[in-house]
Amino acid sequence: MSHAPATIPAERTRAPRRPDLAAVRRAVARLTLPVLLLLPALIIIVGLVGYPLAKTIWLSFTETRLGDLIDGSGEWVGLENYKEVFTDEHLRTSLINTVVFGTACVIGTMVFGFAVALLLNERLRGNLLFGLAVLLPWAVPALAASAIWRWLFDDRYGFVNWALVNLGFSHFQDYAWFADRNSAYVAIFVTVVWQSFPFVALSLLAGLQTLPKETLHAAAVDGASSWQRFRLVTLPLLRPIVAVLVVFSTIWDFKIFDQIYVMAQGVPDRAADTAAVTAYRESFALGHYGVGSAVAVVLFVVLLAFSIVYVRLIGKEAQA
Amino acid sequence: MSWMLKRGWKYLAMLAVSVFALFPVYWVIITSLKPRSEIYTRTPDLWPSDPQWHQYPRVLGEGHVGRALLNSLIVAGATTVICLIVGAMAAYALTRFDIPLKRVLMMLVLMTQMFPLVVLVIPLFVIMRNAQLLGTYFGLIVAYLAFTVPLAAWVMRGFLVGIPEELEHAARTDGATRLGAMWRVMLPLAAPGLATTAVLCFLEGWKEFMLALTFMNDESRKTLPVVIQSFVGRGDTDWGAIMAASVIYTLPVVIVFILLRKHLMRGTTAGAVKG
Numbered sequence: 001m002s003h004a005p006a007t008i009p010a011e012r013t014r015a016p017r018r019p020d021l022a023a024v025r026r027a028v029a030r031l032t033l034p035v036l037l038l039l040p041a042l043i044i045i046v047g048l049v050g051y052p053l054a055k056t057i058w059l060s061f062t063e064t065r066l067g068d069l070i071d072g073s074g075e076w077v078g079l080e081n082y083k084e085v086f087t088d089e090h091l092r093t094s095l096i097n098t099v100v101f102g103t104a105c106v107i108g109t110m111v112f113g114f115a116v117a118l119l120l121n122e123r124l125r126g127n128l129l130f131g132l133a134v135l136l137p138w139a140v141p142a143l144a145a146s147a148i149w150r151w152l153f154d155d156r157y158g159f160v161n162w163a164l165v166n167l168g169f170s171h172f173q174d175y176a177w178f179a180d181r182n183s184a185y186v187a188i189f190v191t192v193v194w195q196s197f198p199f200v201a202l203s204l205l206a207g208l209q210t211l212p213k214e215t216l217h218a219a220a221v222d223g224a225s226s227w228q229r230f231r232l233v234t235l236p237l238l239r240p241i242v243a244v245l246v247v248f249s250t251i252w253d254f255k256i257f258d259q260i261y262v263m264a265q266g267v268p269d270r271a272a273d274t275a276a277v278t279a280y281r282e283s284f285a286l287g288h289y290g291v292g293s294a295v296a297v298v299l300f301v302v303l304l305a306f307s308i309v310y311v312r313l314i315g316k317e318a319q320a
Numbered sequence: 321m322s323w324m325l326k327r328g329w330k331y332l333a334m335l336a337v338s339v340f341a342l343f344p345v346y347w348v349i350i351t352s353l354k355p356r357s358e359i360y361t362r363t364p365d366l367w368p369s370d371p372q373w374h375q376y377p378r379v380l381g382e383g384h385v386g387r388a389l390l391n392s393l394i395v396a397g398a399t400t401v402i403c404l405i406v407g408a409m410a411a412y413a414l415t416r417f418d419i420p421l422k423r424v425l426m427m428l429v430l431m432t433q434m435f436p437l438v439v440l441v442i443p444l445f446v447i448m449r450n451a452q453l454l455g456t457y458f459g460l461i462v463a464y465l466a467f468t469v470p471l472a473a474w475v476m477r478g479f480l481v482g483i484p485e486e487l488e489h490a491a492r493t494d495g496a497t498r499l500g501a502m503w504r505v506m507l508p509l510a511a512p513g514l515a516t517t518a519v520l521c522f523l524e525g526w527k528e529f530m531l532a533l534t535f536m537n538d539e540s541r542k543t544l545p546v547v548i549q550s551f552v553g554r555g556d557t558d559w560g561a562i563m564a565a566s567v568i569y570t571l572p573v574v575i576v577f578i579l580l581r582k583h584l585m586r587g588t589t590a591g592a593v594k595g
Contacts, residue, residue: 033498034417038425041410041469048466049432052443059442069446116337122330132578133338136345139577141527143545144566147552148348151559157360159347194344255436258529262549276438283442284534293442300439307434311427 053300060293069289081294091295093271094278098254098299101185101274105253108193110246113200118230120201121208131202138198146262149191153177160187178263181271188263188272192253200245207241208234240313247310251303275299345570352376352564359560375564385565387540388547392569394457395532395543396525399464403521404514406465407472412502414473415480416488426477432470437530440466445534455538463531468521475520479513480506516583519576526573544569 060081062074085091116134120127140148152159155176164172177187211234219229235242257276264272273281275295283292351359353371358364380386413419414426444463445454453459483506491501507514529545536542542550548569551562 030417031419034413034419037409037413038419040406041473044406044465044469045428045432048444048463049435049440049470052440052447052466053435055443055446056439069442070449072446115333119330119333119337124327124330124334126331126334130334130338133341135577135581136574137341139574140345140570141545141573143527143529143548144570145344147548147562147566148344150552151351151563152344152347154559157362157364157559159364162362162364194340198341251434255438257436257438258545261529262552265553276436279438280441280530284445289442296436296439296442299436303434303436304431307431310434311430314430315423315427 056293056300057297059290060297062290064289064293066287066289074290077290081290082298084291085294085298090270091278091282091291094273094275094295095298097181097272098275101189102250102253102256104185105189105192105196105256106246106249108189109196109200109249109253110242112193113197113245114204116197116201117204117208120205134198134201136198137194138202140195142195142258143262145191145195146259149187149194150178150263153187155179178266179268181267184264184267184272188259191259191263192256196249196252200249203241203245204238207238211237244310244313247306247313251306251310254303254306255299348563348566348570351559352567354560356560375560376568379561379564379568383551383561383565384539384542384547385544385568388542388544389568391457391536391541392526392543392545395460395464396522398457398461399468399525400518400522402461403465403468403472404518406469407517407521408476408510408514410469410473411476411480412506414477416485426474429470429474432467433474435467437467441530441534444531448535454535455541457541460532460535460543461525463535464525464528468524471524472517472521475517476510476513479510479516483509512583516580519580519583523573523576 059069059074061076061078062068063077063080064074068074085095120131120134124130137145153161155161155174155178158177160177161172161175164175175183177183215237216229216233219233224232255276256274257280260272260274260277261280264270264277267273270278270281276299279292279295279299281292282295283289286292350366350368350371352375353373354365354368355370355372358368380389410429414422419425444466448454448459448463451459453462487505487509488501491505492498496504527545528543529549532543532546533549536546544565548562548565551558551565
């Protein structure tokens with residue numbers, strides 16, 4: 001091995017390595033501050049979101065009672081809990097409730113919210129006060145809203161029954177809204193829509209106000225009726241916002257907890273419980289932490305799908 | 321006349337929506353001001369004949385609502401302070417530095433806002449129990465950071481993006497250190513963003529129910545939503561007291577909403593204010 005040729009490969013490898021090392025050093029220096037700034041948030045997200053999430057997924061494959069929960073000695077049972085979730089009448093019902101009731105709430109909120117947005121966009125006299133009135137239910141915390149509407153729907157002394165009887169629907173005398181799943185859902189539906197429509201209405205209003213006036217005007221000149229203008233011009237132009245709001249509302253209405261926990265607690269057989277409440281009660285009221293976790297994970301997976309759609313929509317909007 | 325026909329129904333609709341939005345709140349307030357005999361009646365009055373404030377001192381005293389109010393303020397307040405600092409730091413790093421996986425990180429932050437809390441509650445309960453933090457303010461505050469810190473980071477980021485980086489560069493060219501530029505140039509400009517973020521985090525802590533219900537078993541440590549819920553659950557429901565407690569619980573939020581309504585919309589993409 002002669003000296004001369006050996007230096008050539010040595011040079012060849014060293015040449016790119018020197019700036020490499022410097023680049024690494026520079027990268028480290030450059031990243032120190034941002035990483036330090038990010039670290040507390042990362043620790044919190046990993047420790048309080050990531051770890052608990054992984055742990056719940058693990059629990060969902062175990063038979064875990066309170067004692068097992070504390071010392072972490074749950075017995076691995078594979079897919080048993082998931083089998084129970086989809087075969088047990090009550091658990092399965094709670095999942096179906098979540099989808100059916102959640103979807104109804106999304107539709108109700110979107111339709112009503114859109115109508116209110118269009119109304120706000122008319123710029124009628126008293127618009128400012130109207131805007132404030134619409135804002136108010138949004139400010140009421142879910143738990144307070146549940147208590148308020150529970151009282152309004154009270155069977156004997158509630159305002160709703162009194163009003164309905166006075167309007168001539170005499171069978172609402174002492175009507176027990178919370179004695180049956182469907183009527184309980186009517187009351188909870190009203191509560192949820194009441195709380196959610198302001199957000200949808202105000203978001204859509206913001207969208208409506210960015211619409212090009214010329215296009216709408218041109219459509220009017222061309223003889224389009226107001227319904228045609230709405231369906232053929234307004235709606236397509238607002239599609240991105242509507243999509244975001246639908247996905248967003250779906251996530252919110254599927255994971256709904258407070259309203260159901262408070263308002264549906266008197267319904268016989270807990271027939272009106274949704275997945276979030278069932279997961280919670282199965283765990284903390286009945287001590288079936290494994291089964292409760294399985295319900296929670298099913299809900300999580302469903303919402304994860306919607307979340308991915310949501311994040312993509314938002315990401316697109318942020319880039320635009 | 322044709323104006324009446326064309327516009328009239330819109331005013332009617334506006335009126336109907338306003339009544340739907342406002343009436344429940346109105347009803348709560350007057351229920352809380354009615355004497356017992358006027359609450360438990362088949363023919364409720366739309367106006368209390370003799371408004372009385374006695375419910376308020378009563379629930380604040382014996383009803384544990386006064387204590388709960390204090391607990392809620394402590395928990396939501398401390399949560400706000402911590403998540404504001406941690407969130408602002410993270411937001412600054414995410415806007416001003418070129419970090420690998422930045423997009424992924426941000427999407428992750430946003431995703432955490434979509435999680436159903438029930439998927440985290442069992443392990444959080446175990447963590448707090450093993451750390452002997454169950455039933456303490458500190459335990460609940462730490463648990464609240466799980467969803468307020470990502471929220472704060474996301475909302476703050478939205479505000480920081482809007483502050484031109486050149487201002488910072490200028491300050492540093494003039495001899496300020498990076499931290500000095502952050503402190504003296506960025507912070508004043510970011511003040512509206514910080515205020516909005518603080519309010520959103522406070523509201524999250526103020527409204528949260530599930531974790532508080534799980535962790536705070538001791539009567540003296542319960543927060544407002546937990547106390548109100550325990551009132552509703554009782555057999556002989558005392559609606560006058562519940563409505564008074566609900567007014568106390570809701571009033572601060574309503575005031576904040578009306579004052580900050582323009583800014584609050586900005587936090588909503590992270591799922592902040594709804595529900």
